[in-house]
Amino acid sequence: MWTTLTDTPSQLGESPFWHPAERSLYWLDIPGRAVLRTRGDIHQPAIERWDMPTEPGCMAPARSGGLVIALRDGVYRAREWGGTLKRLARADHDVLTMRFNDGKCDPLGRFWAGTLNEAKDRANAVLYCLDARGGRAPTLQPMANEATTANGLAFSPEGDTLYWADTAAHRVDAWTWAARANTLSRRRVFRQFDRKPPGWSPESPQRYQGRPDGATVDAEGHYWVAMFEGGQLLRFAPSGEQVAALPTPVQCPTMPCFGGDDLRTLFVTTARRGRPAAELELRPASGHVLSMRVDTPGLPVQFFDD
Numbered sequence: 001m002w003t004t005l006t007d008t009p010s011q012l013g014e015s016p017f018w019h020p021a022e023r024s025l026y027w028l029d030i031p032g033r034a035v036l037r038t039r040g041d042i043h044q045p046a047i048e049r050w051d052m053p054t055e056p057g058c059m060a061p062a063r064s065g066g067l068v069i070a071l072r073d074g075v076y077r078a079r080e081w082g083g084t085l086k087r088l089a090r091a092d093h094d095v096l097t098m099r100f101n102d103g104k105c106d107p108l109g110r111f112w113a114g115t116l117n118e119a120k121d122r123a124n125a126v127l128y129c130l131d132a133r134g135g136r137a138p139t140l141q142p143m144a145n146e147a148t149t150a151n152g153l154a155f156s157p158e159g160d161t162l163y164w165a166d167t168a169a170h171r172v173d174a175w176t177w178a179a180r181a182n183t184l185s186r187r188r189v190f191r192q193f194d195r196k197p198p199g200w201s202p203e204s205p206q207r208y209q210g211r212p213d214g215a216t217v218d219a220e221g222h223y224w225v226a227m228f229e230g231g232q233l234l235r236f237a238p239s240g241e242q243v244a245a246l247p248t249p250v251q252c253p254t255m256p257c258f259g260g261d262d263l264r265t266l267f268v269t270t271a272r273r274g275r276p277a278a279e280l281e282l283r284p285a286s287g288h289v290l291s292m293r294v295d296t297p298g299l300p301v302q303f304f305d306d
Helices: 277-282
Strands: 013-019 024-029 034-039 046-051 058-061 067-071 074-078 086-090 098-105 111-117 125-130 140-147 150-155 161-166 171-178 183-192 211-217 223-228 232-236 242-247 253-259 265-270 290-293
Touching (some): 013 098, 024 058, 111 150, 125 150, 140 183, 161 211, 171 211
Antiparallel strands (some): 013 024, 024 034, 034 046, 058 067, 074 086, 098 111, 125 140, 161 171, 171 183, 223 232, 232 242
16 A cells, blocks of 8 residues: 655654645655655655755745745745755754754744654643744744644644644644634643553554654544554544544654645655664665555645745
């Protein structure tokens, strides 16, 4: 069912999106400090690499061209591939212990990015929103907090619900979101997963679903989340009911997105950094980008407006 898109694996692939005008898939290798994209035939693509000065946590395409990228120490803007990185906003955290992680743009063109506590010793990660529309001076506005590892950001098609996960807590939360006013209210637990059993390993008979990593929403408003170490993607109805589980040929999927001309190709980035040698031998697709066709289309990527 799954096709391996890449020849060379990433250490930790993340933040994929399909660029409709370029008909290209973009993604990051966070510890590899690189932005990557496909060129040409998506079934047999050439892969282009753009090295970054620090770890890129997330990114989005910009409507006027280029990218907005959250690096370790702030959010940057590049007007073209390989172009100069101009900092839009400085990070409001200790860059020795924290960095940006998961994020994307909302339907109104604002860029959202969450942070990650690398020591994982306290829940001090923050979800920020950056608004640069109409010539506004871009500033990072904190929108949510009380997380250790920001992940799973997604928006409902109607623009009334925001999802955000804390990977370390094995939890996805949902907020009522007033998109135009950009206010969040009525925080609730969307899905709480069981934590990893003591002594668990992939060979263990003990069941472990994994912990929520990156996510996306399809055209029906269903939430798709990659379950790190769980070897699967899970699909949830807006009610929070699990409606599907899609096994992956890797132990650590990291983030899904939809692409292709009809948005019915499901892409997922994956990880191999720090994984046991036996696992990598058994699951050689680890670190590669995977794809498969699905019945329900996704939503198009949202562009940054500035």
